[in-house]
Amino acid sequence: MSNQNFKNREKLKTYSIFITLSCLSFIIQTDTDPYLWLEDVEGQQQLEWVKGHNKTTLNYIENIPGYQERYDFVYNVLTSEQKIAYPQLEGDYIYNFWQDESNPRGIFRRIPFDSYLSKETNWESLLDIDSLSNCENINWVFKGVQFAPYNSNRCILSLSQGGSDAVYLKEFDLNRRQFITLGFNVGEAKSDFQWIDEDHIYISSDFGEGTLTTSGYARIIKLWERGIKLEDAEIVFEASVDDMAVAPIVIHDPNTTYEFVIHFFDFYRKVLYFIDDTSLIKLPLPDDFNFDMLNDHVIVNPFVDWKIADKTIEKGSVISIRLEDLKKGEPKYDLLFKGSERISVEGIYATSNCLIINTLDNIKNVVLEYTYQNREWKHEQVIFPSSGSVDIVDNNRMNTCYFTTFESFIQPTTLYIDRADSIDPIPIASMPSYFDASNCEVTQYQVRSNDGTMIPYFVINKKGMKYDGQNPTILYGYGGFQVSEKPFYSASLGSLWLEQGGVYAIANIRGGGEFGPEWHYAAILENKQKSFDDFIAVAQDLQVRKITSPDRLGITGGSNGGLLVGAAMVQRPDLFDAVVCIVPLLDMKRYSKLLAGQSWVAEYGDPDIPEEWEYISKYSPYHNVTADKDYPQVLFLTSTRDDRVHPGHARKMTAKMEDMGHKVYLFENTEGGHAATYTPEQHAKFIAMNYSFFMDQLND
Numbered sequence: 001m002s003n004q005n006f007k008n009r010e011k012l013k014t015y016s017i018f019i020t021l022s023c024l025s026f027i028i029q030t031d032t033d034p035y036l037w038l039e040d041v042e043g044q045q046q047l048e049w050v051k052g053h054n055k056t057t058l059n060y061i062e063n064i065p066g067y068q069e070r071y072d073f074v075y076n077v078l079t080s081e082q083k084i085a086y087p088q089l090e091g092d093y094i095y096n097f098w099q100d101e102s103n104p105r106g107i108f109r110r111i112p113f114d115s116y117l118s119k120e121t122n123w124e125s126l127l128d129i130d131s132l133s134n135c136e137n138i139n140w141v142f143k144g145v146q147f148a149p150y151n152s153n154r155c156i157l158s159l160s161q162g163g164s165d166a167v168y169l170k171e172f173d174l175n176r177r178q179f180i181t182l183g184f185n186v187g188e189a190k191s192d193f194q195w196i197d198e199d200h201i202y203i204s205s206d207f208g209e210g211t212l213t214t215s216g217y218a219r220i221i222k223l224w225e226r227g228i229k230l231e232d233a234e235i236v237f238e239a240s241v242d243d244m245a246v247a248p249i250v251i252h253d254p255n256t257t258y259e260f261v262i263h264f265f266d267f268y269r270k271v272l273y274f275i276d277d278t279s280l281i282k283l284p285l286p287d288d289f290n291f292d293m294l295n296d297h298v299i300v301n302p303f304v305d306w307k308i309a310d311k312t313i314e315k316g317s318v319i320s321i322r323l324e325d326l327k328k329g330e331p332k333y334d335l336l337f338k339g340s341e342r343i344s345v346e347g348i349y350a351t352s353n354c355l356i357i358n359t360l361d362n363i364k365n366v367v368l369e370y371t372y373q374n375r376e377w378k379h380e381q382v383i384f385p386s387s388g389s390v391d392i393v394d395n396n397r398m399n400t401c402y403f404t405t406f407e408s409f410i411q412p413t414t415l416y417i418d419r420a421d422s423i424d425p426i427p428i429a430s431m432p433s434y435f436d437a438s439n440c441e442v443t444q445y446q447v448r449s450n451d452g453t454m455i456p457y458f459v460i461n462k463k464g465m466k467y468d469g470q471n472p473t474i475l476y477g478y479g480g481f482q483v484s485e486k487p488f489y490s491a492s493l494g495s496l497w498l499e500q501g502g503v504y505a506i507a508n509i510r511g512g513g514e515f516g517p518e519w520h521y522a523a524i525l526e527n528k529q530k531s532f533d534d535f536i537a538v539a540q541d542l543q544v545r546k547i548t549s550p551d552r553l554g555i556t557g558g559s560n561g562g563l564l565v566g567a568a569m570v571q572r573p574d575l576f577d578a579v580v581c582i583v584p585l586l587d588m589k590r591y592s593k594l595l596a597g598q599s600w601v602a603e604y605g606d607p608d609i610p611e612e613w614e615y616i617s618k619y620s621p622y623h624n625v626t627a628d629k630d631y632p633q634v635l636f637l638t639s640t641r642d643d644r645v646h647p648g649h650a651r652k653m654t655a656k657m658e659d660m661g662h663k664v665y666l667f668e669n670t671e672g673g674h675a676a677t678y679t680p681e682q683h684a685k686f687i688a689m690n691y692s693f694f695m696d697q698l699n700d
Contacts, residue, residue: 033652039652057635066692070692073491089394099680100680103129107125126172140160146193154173165644167189169184189205192247201223202248213244214242216599217596219241221247221261268602271283283298286306289301290348296322301318303520318345318357337368347392363484364486365388366381385408403415407488407489408489409489414427415430434494435491435495436499447540451530455510455537456508458506465501472503472552475553477555478509478557479560480524481520482520503548509531509564511523525603528603539568540575550576552698553575556581559584562581562583562649562650563621565581566586569634577698578698579633580690583637583639583642583674584650586620587648587652592608595646597645621653625657626660631657636664639674639675639676642672645674667689
């Protein structure tokens, strides 16, 4: 415990004895939170406390009728050979990371491009993560790969212990299938790196004392040459310790390499520098933006209104401006896309010869391909099935093709290959159907929130279901950081919930990105409560329509969504009967002091500033839970290895509610990072716990 001080005790009232006050000093704790001790993530006493709660939770949930069948179903789906092998195209090969029953930690593998398209199975195993873990006695988690450019046989693998955001960088020889002992290797840290060529990389990392920001991210970028010690590498850029982070960006196209530094002041305010030989040129961009490049065109998607000369580019638009013009500050640009109230940009991507803008039209994806011909931009819409979600899963600047997926609540995920010379994507793989989707229907409703804003939400249920208020319903939401919640296909949702008579709803509340930057900025800082108001309005509307009722409605969300359902539970416990709160933020007084929390001050506000704590304190679940209210049954799920959102949030909320007399369940996975799970076994347990808990609580 901390922050102790000495305080003089009052004089004792005696008949004639006077004692000096200094002799009667007593230690009094100024910080009144008795649960701070649970923030010690790896402490022996704390882990014993967690172990006890895990045992209690599993004793309850694993004995719910149908738990084992749910677990078996999900595990079989996750380990099935019928899963899609998602591609990463590099040179002449498709690379893939694959997990199954024999390889729960996974295999990094590759196959020739043509063989992949012809559905051959002659995969070449490059690295067996299970064997590596057993050999080194470390629970390695594969976190991704970045290839050296221009058909090199080198790559750098990111591996973490237990799934944390902090990773080890290990250079790997693809042809010899072995690590390079004296290569570009970095110890555990939250590192960002970019290949320049086979012998040079830019890297931002933890270089020792004083090299991290208060958010726990790197504040220094170095140019690292092969054969030079990392500590001797040249410093390219250095930010203030009070900024959020810095990172390098290197864009390779078939002819040129473009090098940048991006400097984050906070989660949204940033500056982009172009590295021109040995100098840095600050590019005149808006405070908040996304960008990409196609050849020498810089493609900018501003998230705030952007003034160029006497013109204003509206937030959410997409423009093209040549790099040379941007460096000179010349206001020459082409407007490629302009959003509207219900149409927004989800992402921008590039191949060797086309730009892809993935848009959302009332939360349904519309993909546009742009090409630059004869000094003008032309575009066409890529034809996908209607009313679903399209995601660009891989794009490569050295190739004309890219890969996408399409899915909806009732249509299994299908993988497509797209080429710029055709607007008709070609399906190459699909998930099997795990439930009878023909018996399900999807409806999009909307409800008026407190301030009059119309909030859309999806409802999925069996056809012909009677709306009599008796249907067990799960309502999901997120509402933060401009993240959009879209239709998706889930074998477990369909088989374990919808086919069993359950209803599933997704609330597209403010704070997310469904309708562009304005939708996000409407519910941050002092307006964060609007996210909770929107979610509560959807919950009420589900009951007004008699789709469900308070004793049949459960809510769930993770991370920022965990804060959402925590706040909703505390503010309106009368509306819900069960809550699954996953890797949540809950103690909003201390969130900015825990792990990466300082980086989210631009979203929530700074609790150390009294004026900002005034509005944060009104919704902080940890500070508003009371002993005299009847709360819905809650299950907290977190991970010991989550180094993004501290597991102390869930631990402390559990302890506080228990001491108030509330029944609470907590399960903390020993690994998994912010995803809370990693192996198929862990993920199957996680999903089976969720649906078993809701099935038990909402069908009483």
